[in-house]
Amino acid sequence: MDKAGKLSRPNFVRARFLGLVLLTLVDGIAATGQGALKLRDAIETALGKSPDAAIARAGNREADAGAVLSRTALLPQLSFIEDISRGNDPVYVFGSRLRQRQFTQADFAIDALNHPDPLGDFSTRLSGSWVAFDSFKTQREIRRADSLKQSAQLSGKAVDQQIVFRVVTAYQSVLFAQREVDVAEHEQETAAALLTSVDDHVKAGLAVESDRMSAQVNGAARKQELIAAQGDLELAWAQLREAMGVADLQASDLKPIEPHTFPQLPLEQEIETASKSRPDISALALARSAQASAVGAARSEFGPRISTYGNWEEDRGSLGASGGSNWVAGVQISIDILPLGKRAQVARETAAQQRIEAQFAASQLHVRLEVNQAHIHRQTAALSLETAQVAVDQATESLRIVRNRYGAGLATITDLLRAEDAERQSQSNYWHAVYGNTMAYAELLYATGTLTPDAAEELQ
Known part of the structure; x- marks a missing residue:
């Protein structure tokens, strides 16, 4: 504090701006260590250890055995x-x-x-x-088994994409929670510096006791926010462990979340990509083909x-x-x-074919809706990130002005704390917008069926 009783600029302005920069640099250095978990490594671990992946692999082996079994009827x-x-x-x-x-x-x-x-x-x-x-029944059963085999393989790819999306979501949640902890720690340090400055003002007769009490309440609130942020970080790690299928994964400092600029494509092009790339839709199309062969095999029983x-x-x-x-x-x-029983068998297989046809049509409509939603979320998230950046700049400048006015005795502690709240909220909103922008792009990749481990590296 200077002779005029003004708040020390290094305690407030430089501590806030330079502090966050230093925290980012320290986190980046720590993230380069051998213990840092990379997103690609997390995905590969999940694909190898996730129970869902094991279930899909077992389904593939079962379908392979079914294809071999169908051919034994020729022997x-x-x-x-x-x-x-x-x-x-x-x-x-x-x-x-x-x-x-x-x-x-x-x-x-x-x-x-x-x-x-x-x-x-x-x-x-x-x-x-x-x-x-046998009136070509065996040949139709073989075609059915081959279609089911291919369908199982594509279903396995759909499961892999689900796993990748879960890992990306959990990993990005850890990065966001980690950033929230960093911000909360810095805000607590700033609140402590404010309390020290207000104490000096009170001792110098430039502020009243209620100002000190307000600063103390502000410090307690910042401490509570830090505790909550640390709890959110622990929960995010627990969710990442579950997504990876690794119960003993140790928490570590990861590379801090950063804003990204992702490509934007026309909606119709994304829908066309989804129609060609979505493995679940392709799997359902093959299941439809397999059921058509099952109907043919049932009709062969009459021959x-x-x-x-x-x-x-x-x-x-x-x-x-x-x-x-x-x-x-x-x-x-x-x-x-x-052939009374055979007529009933044909009727059952035909009904199953109609059901799969309806499921396929409904899935196509649902995929179109999912891509549409993801496209809108992607646009909204990009705009929200731009707005959040502007709000941070405005809130930071407003806080600087109010601090100077409070140091000159032209603003109250209430004005200062209100400006502090606005700046803190703008920081939180900004990092949430960064997280939302990344996840919106991941959602779009998932909706179009292109969320592979290689594509996920763009989100790192």
Whole structure:
């Protein structure tokens, strides 16, 4: 404080302007350390450890197995059977002796036919079958499985983009909360300097005791704001841990949030990009194609089915004895002449197809709305950032003038605190606008289906 009793300019003007600059530089230096978490690293960790990503990968493997399984219907079925049996059932004994080639004239005796002695049979059997034609049902099932496989892959990409968006949101929240803490710490320091200056004024008889009390209340309020900002920062870190799927992630100083200028494109171009790039829409289109194949497969059940089969068998009276062998082969043609259940199956698959068609149409409309909203948010956020910057400049200049007037005894402590509040609010609004501008662009990338890890680096 000078001899005229004016407030010290370094305590107020330089402390406010240069202090924030120094905090930014210190944060930037700290962020270059090895312990600083980069956005790309956070995204890669989330894609590797997030439970949602694991679920998507399991879905891809399930669809891959389904595609392989559908092709097994084209292959012949072959089975090997070793059957050991013993009994005195007349039909069983008669047939087994014939198959063993051990039948004699004595076996035609009436008593031997009606009351045969127990007989053992060791049977070795090879059986095979192959569907030669099933009215193209198998081919349609294969097309369905392939479409579902591709749909699952695209659904996995949609999940990846959801994960990226969650990580970007949480990461940017940490940056914003970190900046809020920096501002709150600086405001608390400024409030302490103001209290010291007011004390000097009171001792010099240039201010009254109520001014000191007002400055003390202001200091307490700034301390409460700092506590709240620190709590918000801890919560933001907890949300980032959840988004990354890492429970033991340690908090660290990240590169401070900074304003960015992002490109702006026409709305129709962004909608066209979304129609081509959105993986969830492409996945739904493939699911629609798969369901069309399912309807075709159900209708194939009405057509004829041609199967071939073959059987070779060797029967022996004991394990090491010689016996007889036989074989049989044939072709079977079958047609269901009362396909009531198959009609119901076609009706169910058709209804499912209509449902997917409606879902696809609704999703296209919803995506158009999402892109429209994101486009508007992007424009609004950019304008809000410009307005917030102007408000900061105006509030800072107003505070400088009021401080000079208070130092000269031309303004009250109430005027000074009101100017302090306005300047503090403008700072908070500015950093919130910076955060909102970045998130609006991330929302637009997500809505257009282009939010990849590489694209997310633009937000760093």
